Amino acid sequence: MRGPEPTIYEISSPGRRGFTLPELDVPEAEIPAEFVRDRLLLPEVAEVDVVRHFVRLSQKNFGVDIGFYPLGSCTMKYNPKVNEVAARLPGFTKIHPLQDPELVQGAMQLMYELQQYLAEITGFAATSLQPAAGAHGELTGILMMRKVIHEGRGEPHRTKVLVPDSAHGTNPATTTMSGLQVVEIPSDKRGNVDLNELKKHLDDTVLGFMLTNPNTLGLFDENLLELTRLVHEAGGLMYGDGANLNALLGIAKPGELGFDVMHINLHKTFSTPHGGGGPGSGPVVCTEELAPYLPGPIVDAEEHDDHVHYVWKMPERTIGRVKAFWGNFGVMIKAYTYIRMLGEEGLRAVAENAVLNANYLQTLIKDVYPVPYGFRTCMHEFVAQGKIEGAPDVHALDIAKRLIDYGFHPPTMYFPLIVPEALMIEPTETESKQTLDAFADAMKKIAEEARTHPELLKTAPHEAPVRRLDEVRAARHPKLKDVPGMED
């Protein structure tokens, strides 16, 4: 499908309609004229126009169902179809969040059991399912840490959050949003947090440490136990960014490794689809000490003689609610379905195969591209560099765009920031050896092309719905809407 798709406004025709509604079956009431708008600039299209327009647009989009999507730190695993069926059951979609709890016991049971499963899988005492995404979970967790230390422990002078230089941008952004200050801690030569640097900052102004483990280099911190001990000794708390939990399912429980609070990305680890940018779900799990601070309400179970009764409960010292209602329930159903289908052994197999696939691909790739930490065993992902000997003008960007022509979604580019020309590759457990081999072959061919026909890379992609897009122009002259009759 080459060629631009017109916008929905461009296919609009005055008077055309694509809806039906019931006739008015009660007397009309007067709507005072002062309330009534003089125009509403929505398009006028028929149902077939809408369907063809959006189906054609969908054909200009790459998803996991089309092919390999090794986007590092995003865990683009296959999204099981049973999840979609489950989430669309009318008893789940057609219930109002404020219905009397007596009328939604099934939904509350699902939430309660999911709270229990997530706590069990991660080794924590309690769960809140309310946060809507990973960054939302981070905000939740850091606000909890702030409150437990400032109010629970009476140490309001602790306002610094230590964040490694390999961290996702959400970590420092969350810290600022929580009214706290970020201190960046460098990594050492093996890709771990540099403990000597860490020690320089561990004083009584430290609120805690935010660590993604395995980190964004795909490495399990070799000094993790020492690190969590040092932070705790200094009076701080450990925040776990669960973005990379896929590597640890059934392998280790973060709650046993010294973390105090952590968010989980259901849309990464637990197979719920990412929806082209969302919705996600970012439940937060924590220790006994932090449990009273969780946002809520959460679901509690009351045992009766012949049944369990589910009720809403606000944790006693809660930071407050972080959104309206209870969380992204539709996403929770999918994660619940996944956990129930996999069980203990299935979840452990996920981590084992994710790590096996990543190490296999790392082995194949490191013959051709530099892998700065390739001397170590990686976990679920690894970081290569888009540097090709004999092709000095070719960059990670060019390699990424050329991969599109080979039918692959590019890896995460230029992140983590500490690796120049980074290509962060996460294959996940749902890819076969054949797919990994084909991807490695493409990477090798691209390296060859870079030396012989660099322009093929510089002008890539050639096989996508559009050629390389002018992002500078988009930012310099922002055009953020196109509504006939309105100024830009």
Added chain:
Amino acid sequence: MVYIPNTDAEREEMLRTIGVERIADLFHDVPEPYRNPRLNLPQPLSEAEILAELRDMSEANADLDHVAIFLGAGSYHHFVPSVVDMVISRSEFYTAYTPYQPEVSQGVLQSLFEYQSMICALTEMDVANSSHYDGATATAEAVIMALNVHRRKRKRVVMSPTVHPMYRQTVYTYTQGMNLTIVGEDAPRHDLQALADLIDDDTCCVIVQNPDFLGRMFTPQEMQALADAAHAHKALFVVVIDPISLGFMVPPGRYDADIVVGEGQSLGSLPQFGGPYLGIFAFKKEYVRKSSGRLVGETVDAEGKRGYVITLSTREQHIRREKATSNICTNEALVAIAAAVYMASMGKEGLRRVAELSYHKAHYAAKRIAEIEGFEVLSSWPFFKEFVVKCPAPVQEINDYLIEEWGIIGGYDLSQDYPDLENAMLLCVTEMNDREEIDALISAFQEIAGGALESSVKFYLPT
């Protein structure tokens, strides 16, 4: 193993290539005593088994195919055309990540650009982002944006008592580390002048909802007066909207709103127990570089053809880190696409009709309820689709009777949030409530007026 394609033979081959004997060898960095813990989880189920269990769990809920509902309060049962779910079931959309690689993401990007365009058309604002999590978090992000517009020098927020209670609570949660003073919640309800009087030169924004949480519609003139009062102190005017009401109501862009937020669930999503929902977020263009959330912009490709990209990312966490305008990354893109499909399908006629039907039916219900002895409609003000009824008994008792005897989910108990509104119920009527349902509600209320509660036997469990 479900969803894992490789066979044992393939795994063996891969291990040989890596140069290790067993998969366990790949986990030597994990401290030994903590490795391979037991997970106490239920035994795995097949697809048929889990679906049967989930069906049972879902059927333990009273769903809207089987009961009539007059409950709104921030989540609404409006009609969702079949095309919406058909489009968002396209796995090219739903199995994609955030469109970081625009050349293979034009579908999501153009759909979000059209969502932004239609939200701008609906609100008559200059710019709309491609979503926040929900109406509550969009409201909290509006406060943070107003703080940033004032370079964090202003520390006061004026917030109306009839902004949705959960949105107000979320604003407190988000801003607890920012040393803000939030005032206005003790002001008389619906008194915009009282809010105007609270605005001073330390105020970064004033937040009101229209129609407000109790359903009241404020006129454009009333809203403009509050906007002027805010702007006299250079404070931003933040308006929380119900997008369906804008089917006929004068949009906030016409009364000088600086930021418009709201819950977009009504635009093509079912109530689904509270999420995923859609945070609408629109604003004046002079504030674009202080705004939060993803923006999709139009540009051209190397051949000059039109295309779309995520733009102005220098505001965002992955570029600006601790200096970002927000920490948001994942948003509600697919719900925004659903809203785009809904707005396109309904068009200007359809959305207006949904708003009018809701208005007429709500007014019919209110008029009939007002005739019942013992029930009083407290909404003496202009209202949209929700109104307040003073009942002759506690709302919980009324609602228990409605569901047991009539299969009706009654309204929201306002005494939870407004202690002086004892026995007051917020009722919601939309185009999905037919006359028969409304008349059934009236009959039920008539029975209650006739003393039915005293004679009814309760079989519910204690709560």
